[in-house]
Amino acid sequence: MTSDTIEKFDVAEFNKLADQWRYVITDMICRAGSGHIGGALSLVEVFATLYYRVLKIDPANPKWPERDRLIMSKGHAAPVWYVALAYKGYFPMDWLPTLNADATRLPSHADERFVPGVDATSGSLGQGLSMACGMALAAKRDQADHRVFCIIGDGETNEGQNWEAAMFASHQKLDNLIAITDYNKLQIDGFTDEILGLDPLKDKWQAFGWEVFEADGHDWDSLHDAFEQASAVIGKPSMIIAHTIKGKGCSVIENTPGSHNIKVPDQAAYDKYIGAMSNTDITLPY
Amino acid sequence: MSELHEMEMRAVYAETLNELIEANPAVMCVEADLAKASGTNPRVSEKHPDNFVDVGVSEANMICVGAGLATEGKVPFCATFSCFASRRVYDQITISVAYANNNVKIVGTAPGITQGPNGGTHMCFQDLAIMRAMPNMHVYSPADVYELRAMMNHMAGQHQPTYMQLIRPKVSQLFDENITFTPGKAVRITEGSDVTLISTGYMTRFAKQAGETLAAQGVSVDLLHCPSVKPMDEEAVIASARKTGCVVTLETQNIIGGLGSAVCEILSEHCPVQVKRLGVPDEFGEVASENYLFEKHKFGPSHVAEACQTLVAAKA
Numbered sequence: 001m002t003s004d005t006i007e008k009f010d011v012a013e014f015n016k017l018a019d020q021w022r023y024v025i026t027d028m029i030c031r032a033g034s035g036h037i038g039g040a041l042s043l044v045e046v047f048a049t050l051y052y053r054v055l056k057i058d059p060a061n062p063k064w065p066e067r068d069r070l071i072m073s074k075g076h077a078a079p080v081w082y083v084a085l086a087y088k089g090y091f092p093m094d095w096l097p098t099l100n101a102d103a104t105r106l107p108s109h110a111d112e113r114f115v116p117g118v119d120a121t122s123g124s125l126g127q128g129l130s131m132a133c134g135m136a137l138a139a140k141r142d143q144a145d146h147r148v149f150c151i152i153g154d155g156e157t158n159e160g161q162n163w164e165a166a167m168f169a170s171h172q173k174l175d176n177l178i179a180i181t182d183y184n185k186l187q188i189d190g191f192t193d194e195i196l197g198l199d200p201l202k203d204k205w206q207a208f209g210w211e212v213f214e215a216d217g218h219d220w221d222s223l224h225d226a227f228e229q230a231s232a233v234i235g236k237p238s239m240i241i242a243h244t245i246k247g248k249g250c251s252v253i254e255n256t257p258g259s260h261n262i263k264v265p266d267q268a269a270y271d272k273y274i275g276a277m278s279n280t281d282i283t284l285p286y
Numbered sequence: 287m288s289e290l291h292e293m294e295m296r297a298v299y300a301e302t303l304n305e306l307i308e309a310n311p312a313v314m315c316v317e318a319d320l321a322k323a324s325g326t327n328p329r330v331s332e333k334h335p336d337n338f339v340d341v342g343v344s345e346a347n348m349i350c351v352g353a354g355l356a357t358e359g360k361v362p363f364c365a366t367f368s369c370f371a372s373r374r375v376y377d378q379i380t381i382s383v384a385y386a387n388n389n390v391k392i393v394g395t396a397p398g399i400t401q402g403p404n405g406g407t408h409m410c411f412q413d414l415a416i417m418r419a420m421p422n423m424h425v426y427s428p429a430d431v432y433e434l435r436a437m438m439n440h441m442a443g444q445h446q447p448t449y450m451q452l453i454r455p456k457v458s459q460l461f462d463e464n465i466t467f468t469p470g471k472a473v474r475i476t477e478g479s480d481v482t483l484i485s486t487g488y489m490t491r492f493a494k495q496a497g498e499t500l501a502a503q504g505v506s507v508d509l510l511h512c513p514s515v516k517p518m519d520e521e522a523v524i525a526s527a528r529k530t531g532c533v534v535t536l537e538t539q540n541i542i543g544g545l546g547s548a549v550c551e552i553l554s555e556h557c558p559v560q561v562k563r564l565g566v567p568d569e570f571g572e573v574a575s576e577n578y579l580f581e582k583h584k585f586g587p588s589h590v591a592e593a594c595q596t597l598v599a600a601k602a
Contacts, residue, residue, distance in 0.1 A: 134354020
């Protein structure tokens, strides 16, 4: 299955796509020997929804001025973005297994300089939402009607700069900005409510002047509805809190702190992770 | 506009921004609640409100908003006190500007001792050092209004992440409208053969004073002003050191890591001669007058002249 064969939404087909992406992400990270798998697997449905149902894009023209912009501030989840971009035809599938290889074009953290379709370089947490604000402000000043989407992590939300950006976005009435929190409830050192609790997260964003929607981050309709509603908001930015499961689809790491970054030193480890995928009947596209 | 050299540096910064905006509407003025201190409120904010944005007291946000604007083809000049424009947002500049190669111009105002009465918390002596240690970052420090304007015109026309120091008050005239700015090029203020004196930014006027004192004492000074601290004019520095055989550097910075260090790095590899670095000897700033700080840290014009004399005497 390639992207081009999907023309309209179909639950069964999207479920197959999600299974395939999770398998490919895990294979890429295992081949690389290590990687940030948990937060990539938690975002599969978010990326599939964005790329197949929400974003106005032209994969043949990644810098098309009228495209919607996407920033993933939690840059370490780049493998899910790379898979989405490859499936949409931004670059060849055979780039995917080069993740983190010497001289790769697909580094561990999303990099605008090397990857067609990546609109901003990220990796140092907390900066992407501010960059998204700059891009949204530029669109406002230019009276352009494209939108800016920005994915942030829940652990990343600990960074104070997010809240500087939150104040700025609402003050500037950036209703062309839609942010998504990957709320998988885990950060590197443990569960978010044990390390630095975020709740009531919805109230916080509302208090900062944002329109807030909550979605099941693994449910196609729930996500799509949230994007539809956020797109209709006028006069303020929107936040979609996507409730997700870190490491979803890989049973040996799902919803565990260890899912943040796995080490895959040998074939046995590879077999352990790839064998734990919810669907192993997958043909790799490279 | 009155004669440029009768204006405050910050007024010329703002008026030059206005000119740049009028020539290219992509140029933007970005501030973090110090727009009045930078001179852009009301000069730019009222004349070009669509090209002006004040993000409030949030410097990290300002740098990354600038990066986002730059990705959309804007040319943002993001200004705040040099202490905040460098050390407070070092990671934001490193990743979202330099690493990502976003065309953001960062303006560090009130550098070094020109911060004055705000004292030790605000007096930044390390911005040249830390900004020049960043790949893909140019680092400039203009000496007067004419050079400032030439520099800003150059900056607006180049895709190059850049950090520029900006003195705020009125300063004495060193150049005129014929001054040009080229990254990596020094300006020779006086030609001499006994000692090389290298300075940048605000301190160049004091280097010039010292040179005049030395000339009266029969010492011929090769005075190089380096508005571009990175890239440095290696060729000019090496050629001058070869000619004179000794070098004094002068900056309103910690002597660790700034202009003096840059000169030493070049000369130690290409032309090892004795170098005396004048500036602040690894100490914090304090609320004090310029003369007090010059005396305390021994980098005023008389100390410069004395250091030059010492090196010249040591050659004999």
